[in-house]
Amino acid sequence: MTAAGGPLDGRVAFITGAARGQGRAHAVRLASEGADIIAIDICGPVSDTITYPAATPEDLAETVRAVEATGRKVLAREVDIRDLAAQQQVVADGIEQFGRLDIVVANAGVLSWGRIAEMSAEQWDTIIEVNLNGTWRTVRAAVPAMIEAGNGGSIIIVSSSAGLKATPGNAHYAASKHGLVALTNSLALEVGEYGIRVNSIHPYSIDTPMIEREAMMAVFAKHPSYLHSFAPMPLHPVQHEGKKGLKEFMTPEEVADVVAWLAGDGSATISGSQIAVDRGVMKY
Ligand SMILES: NC(=O)c1ccc[n+]([C@@H]2O[C@H](COP(=O)([O-])OP(=O)(O)OC[C@H]3O[C@@H](n4cnc5c(N)ncnc54)[C@H](O)[C@@H]3O)[C@@H](O)[C@H]2O)c1
Structure with a gap:
């Protein structure tokens, strides 16, 4: 249960891609700090061009259980x-239930592997349509409601290290x-004039179902020079107990630490920033 007086007490967060992986970690973390959640x-499957297993309704139900275990409410x-x-519609319903909207975590996204001059139009279009156009639709749905609520807020856009550098093969x-x-x-x-802050985060190598080791290795085996663009994560101690993961990968909960900071008042001066979540590895 959440102790009263959490840093996000009384606030409401809208999180996309919340069924599993990083999205679930963000939902649970923001709820544990006091926020009610719209998840x-x-x-289900996004496109035949996405080859790793899709999230399921049971995954989203598990997020609901985990959020409710913190004592907060959730509309999923x-x-x-x-x-x-x-x-x-879901933003309107969430505001009707919870009274306001303060935080958006635009996290839903998909990944596939292929070379520019070889991939199908469907493969290209799926990624752009979900990651870029879909995220614009998230923002388009949420921002008018945030302005209307008049409480300011924080929007966190989940980009990637691949949003800051070249990544041959994807x-x-x-x-x-x-x-x-x-x-x-x-x-x-x-939206700065409405007290709304907007920042992007740029994670690298988070242990979630999106990571298809075999698909990556197949690309690198065929084109070894591409490996220069994917520096190995230095070995590091896992911070969150009970989540062993792989030593060279980071955990969704570690990314949630950054999201919680950006969502809260401790980052009040930060807007229009690109926050790398990569233990410095992208500086190689
Ligand atoms: N895993 C990594 O190493 C890594 C690194 C950098 C950035 N990211 C980004 O982090 C975000 C979260 O990914 P993750 O690693 O948790 O992977 P994930 O596949 O576990 O989670 C992504 C979630 O988004 C959902 N989703 C996908 N398309 C959707 C759509 N059209 N509408 C609604 N929901 C949709 C999926 O069903 C899934 O539950 C993504 O934007 C991803 O690109 C991941």
Whole structure:
């Protein structure tokens, strides 16, 4: 149960891609700091071009259980972020139930591997349509409601290290995540006057179902020079107990620490920033 007086007490957070992985960790972390949660996920396949297993309705139900275990309320719904009207509806329903909207974590995203001149149009379009256009639809659905509520707030856009550098072998993903930097920074300037802050985070190597080791290794085996763009994560102690993960990967909970900081008042001066969540590895 949450102790009364958590740093996000009385606030409401809208989180996309919340069924599992990082999205679930963000939902549980923000709830444990006092926020009520609006959680959406597609809970099913996005496209035939995405080859790792899809999240399920049971995954989203598990997020609901974990949030409720903190003592906070949650409105969870199966929504595709490519659907603007459905996102507007869930935001409206969440505000009706919880009274306001303060925090957005635009986290839903997909990844696939392939070379620019070889991939299908569907492979390219899926990544752009979900990661870039879908995230714009999240913002489009949430921002008017945040302005209307008049409480300011914090929007956290989940980009990637691939949003800051070249990543041969998944340039469509890099293009989508670079696009999110432009979305973040322009939005930060547009909504600053309403007390709304907007920042992007840029994680690297988080242990979630999105990471397809075999697909990555197949690309690197064929094109070894691409490895220069994917520096190995230095070995590090795992911070969150009970989550052993792989030593060279970080945990969703470690990313949630950064999201919680950006969501809260401790980052009140930070807007239009790109926050690397990579233990410095991208400086290689
Ligand atoms: N895992 C990493 O190493 C890593 C690194 C950098 C950035 N990211 C980004 O972090 C975010 C979270 O990914 P994750 O690692 O937790 O992977 P994940 O696959 O476990 O989680 C992504 C979630 O988003 C949902 N989703 C995908 N498309 C959707 C859509 N159209 N509508 C609604 N929900 C949708 C999925 O169902 C899934 O539950 C993604 O944006 C990803 O690109 C991941």
